[in-house]
Structure formats: structure tokens, C-alpha cells
Amino acid sequence: MEKKVHVFSEIGKLKSVLVHRPGDEVENLTPEYLERLLFDDVPFKKVAIEEHNKFTSLIRENGAEVLYIEELVAETLDQNPKIKEAFVDQFINEASVRKDLVKPFKDFLMKMTNLDMAVKMIAGTKKLELGITNDADKYPFIADPLPNVLFQRDPFASIGNGVTMHHMWSVTRNRETIFPDLVFKNHKRFAGNVPYFYERDWKDFIEGGDILVLNSETLIIGVSQRTSMAAIEKASKQIFKEGSYNKILVLDLPKSRAFMHLDTVFTNVDYDKFIVHPLIFDSIDQFKIFELSKDGKKEIKKPLVDVLSEATGYKVQLIKCGGEDPIAAGREQWNDGTNVLTIAPGVVIAYERNWVTIDLLEKAGVKVIKTPSSELSRGRGGPRCMTMPIIREDLPKKSS
Numbered sequence: 003m004e005k006k007v008h009v010f011s012e013i014g015k016l017k018s019v020l021v022h023r024p025g026d027e028v029e030n031l032t033p034e035y036l037e038r039l040l041f042d043d044v045p046f047k048k049v050a051i052e053e054h055n056k057f058t059s060l061i062r063e064n065g066a067e068v069l070y071i072e073e074l075v076a077e078t079l080d081q082n083p084k085i086k087e088a089f090v091d092q093f094i095n096e097a098s099v100r101k102d103l104v105k106p107f108k109d110f111l112m113k114m115t116n117l118d119m120a121v122k123m124i125a126g127t128k129k130l131e132l133g134i135t136n137d138a139d140k141y142p143f144i145a146d147p148l149p150n151v152l153f154q155r156d157p158f159a160s161i162g163n164g165v166t167m168h169h170m171w172s173v174t175r176n177r178e179t180i181f182p183d184l185v186f187k188n189h190k191r192f193a194g195n196v197p198y199f200y201e202r203d204w205k206d207f208i209e210g211g212d213i214l215v216l217n218s219e220t221l222i223i224g225v226s227q228r229t230s231m232a233a234i235e236k237a238s239k240q241i242f243k244e245g246s247y248n249k250i251l252v253l254d255l256p257k258s259r260a261f262m263h264l265d266t267v268f269t270n271v272d273y274d275k276f277i278v279h280p281l282i283f284d285s286i287d288q289f290k291i292f293e294l295s296k297d298g299k300k301e302i303k304k305p306l307v308d309v310l311s312e313a314t315g316y317k318v319q320l321i322k323c324g325g326e327d328p329i330a331a332g333r334e335q336w337n338d339g340t341n342v343l344t345i346a347p348g349v350v351i352a353y354e355r356n357w358v359t360i361d362l363l364e365k366a367g368v369k370v371i372k373t374p375s376s377e378l379s380r381g382r383g384g385p386r387c388m389t390m391p392i393i394r395e396d397l398p399k400k401s402s
């Protein structure tokens with residue numbers, strides 16, 4: 003299998019995955035900035051790093067390569083020293099750095115090694131770090147931290163052998179896509195070999211947590227707080243033209259923070275098994291399902307389970323996050339109970355705190371590898387959100 007992008011399912015054995023280990027950005031947070039920076043609490047960095055290291059060691063032990071976005075950015079700039087200055091200018095411009103601080107900030111970044119610079123761009127830079135102590139404007143940052151780089155699922159999505167590079171919903175998160183865009187266009191491992199099905203400067207918003215690669219023919223995409231129908235329709239034209247895909251199932255979700263992306267309520271964990279929030283299970287009438295194909299868009303008026311059975315060729319079982327207890331369902335969904343990372347058919351990594359859902363998954367025959375999450379869960383994202391698969395093994399063709 004080639005070493006570029008190769009993802010033709012949500013469940014095929016994971017061979018390579020992109021992550022970011024939390025760093026100083028999670029200490030560059032105070033309560034007043036949380037809402038704007040889309041983080042729900044201030045994690046304890048030391049423990050967040052320990053938890054993340056445990057998570058990535060579980061992925062490695064199960065046979066996958068773990069790539070770090072900050073290292074790929076540094077390698078890209080090492081390989082292409084001539085593009086460093088333009089990249090720094092673009093970063094500064096997109097960080098809306100105050101005019102009089104552009105020059106000292108650029109000098110500060112350009113002096114660093116490429117790895118230190120990538121790490122710093124994510125961490126955010128305080129005025130204090132450039133020796134500015136008595137500025138009339140009391141805002142403490144020259145460039146804001148990017149704490150959600152932890153969630154590599156969202157800035158782009160691997161689809162088949164290509165990617166959608168996203169225009170993200172929020173101003174703060176939209177800055178993140180500068181990193182994977184640099185890497186896919188310039189890193190030796192990818193450059194020239196990864197078709198784009200969406201570009202970061204297209205205007206409609208779309209995020210990777212809403213995109214699920216069901217198999218080599220069908221994608222499932224959520225219309226959510228973060229992903230618009232217009233963006234899906236635009237991406238679909240490219241995907242149908244250049245990818246192997248002929249169908250996109252669109253789930254029109256309620257638009258709220260608790261259900262910000264499809265993967266906060268719905269994930270595929272085995273050939274015939276999906277974990278879902280009871281909202282999807284019980285309130286089938288509250289959201290619509292559409293099918294996009296080369297022939298256009300049509301609404302499908304069937305229960306989700308039937309739509310999934312048809313698309314997978316299996317009699318699908320929906321496993322409820324939190325089971326029948328609405329309190330457990332609400333609590334565990336908030337802590338990413340449905341947001342598990344499937345690393346092989348019927349094998350997932352889950353936050354160990356979601357014990358009710360884990361028990362139900364195990365009873366359904368799914369192997370659950372548990373990972374600690376006291377601090378990692380404070381940004382409202384789980385194992386799926388923290389990872390973007392780059393390579394998965396293909397699934398065997400289903401003999402019907």
C-alpha cells in the first residue's frame with residue numbers, strides 16, 4: 003500500500019494516524035478566553051501530556067504509525083527552506099498580529115528551529131515573551147494560542163486517496179488549517195499525490211468531525227453547527243469526479259455545542275455496528291437524511307438503521323451511548339462516549355470514564371481498549387476527535 007493518504011473506511015486496520023500532543027497552548031488559557039477559543043476548561047498540562055502519551059502508545063502497540071502535525075510542519079520546512087518566510091508571513095497575517103508587532107514577532111519566529119517555531123505557533127505568543135510589559139492595550143497575546151490543534155480530526159479529512167482541506171466554522175479554529183495545507187502541498191511524503199476535494203479558502207464551512215468514510219463507495223456527512231449543506235454539496239462535486247465515491251448520506255443534525263459534529267453522536271465501530279447517542283436513536287423524526295449522488299440530492303424517508311443496513315450490506319445494530327439511562331447518556335455523550343477511535347473492525351479506543359457505554363460495547367462484542375481522560379476531555383473531544391487517520395488497511399470485499 004502506498005504511503006500517502008489511503009482511507010477507504012472508518013474501521014479498516016489503522017496503519018498511520020495524525021495527532022498533536024498538547025503543549026503550552028493549554029496553559030495559555032484563562033476563563034475569559036475559553037468561550038472564544040472553543041475550549042471548555044483549563045487542562046493540567048502535565049497530566050494532559052501523560053494521558054496523550056498513553057493514548058498514542060496504545061495506538062502504536064496496536065500496529066499504527068503515529069505522526070505529529072508539528073513534526074510534519076518542521077520536516078516540510080526543513081525540506082523546503084525557501085518557503086519558510088512566506089509561511090511565517092501567512093501565519094502572522096492570519097493571526098491578525100497588530101501592525102507594529104509584525105516585525106519583532108516575525109524576527110522572533112524566524113530565529114527558531116523549524117520544530118520550535120511550529121510548536122510556538124500552536125502554543126500562542128504572549129507580549130511578555132517579546133519583553134513588552136507596559137502596553138496600553140492590556141490584551142496579553144501577540145498571537146492567540148490554538149488549543150484545538152489537539153483535535154486533528156477537524157481541520158481536514160482523509161477521504162480515499164485525497165483530502166478535504168477545510169474552511170472551519172470559527173475564526174479561532176480556521177487558523178489551524180494552515181498546518182496540514184502546508185504539509186500536504188509541500189512535504190515529500192505527500193506533495194503532488196494528494197488530491198484536494200475542498201480548499202481552505204472556499205467560503206462555506208465544513209469540519210472533519212462531521213465526515214465518516216463508510217466504505218469505498220459511500221460517505222456519511224453531518225450537517226451540524228460546524229458543517230453546512232452548501233459545503234457538502236460543493237465537496238461532493240469534486241469527490242464524485244476524482245474519488246471512487248458515488249454516494250454521500252447526509253444527516254441533518256440539531257445545531258448545538260453538545261452535538262457540534264456528527265462524531266459527537268455517531269461512529270462506526272464494526273462492519274455491522276454503530277455507536278449512537280439516543281437522540282439519533284429515539285428522535286428519528288427530528289432530523290432529516292438526504293442522499294447526494296451524481297444525479298443530485300433527494301430526501302430519504304427511512305429509519306437510519308435501514309439506511310445504514312442498505313449502505314453497508316449488513317444488518318446493522320445501533321449501540322446506545324449511555325444505554326437506557328438518560329443521565330448516563332447525557333453525561334457520557336458530553337465526555338465523548340460516542341467518540342471512540344476504531345482501530346480495526348470491532349476494536350476501539352475509548353475514554354475509560356465512559357464506563358456505561360464501554361460495558362454496552364463489550365456486551366455487543368466490541369473489544370474496547372481504555373485510555374485515561376481526566377484532562378484530555380476538557381476540550382470536548384475524544385479519541386476520534388484527537389486523530390486523523392492517514393492510512394487504513396482496506397476491508398475485504400463483502401461476499402453476499
Ligand SMILES: NC(=O)NCCC[C@H](N)C(=O)O
Nearest residue numbers: 040153211263381382383387
Ligand atoms: N470532532 C470533534 O468533535 N472535535 C472536537 C472539537 C472540540 C473543540 N473544542 C471545538 O469546539 O471545536
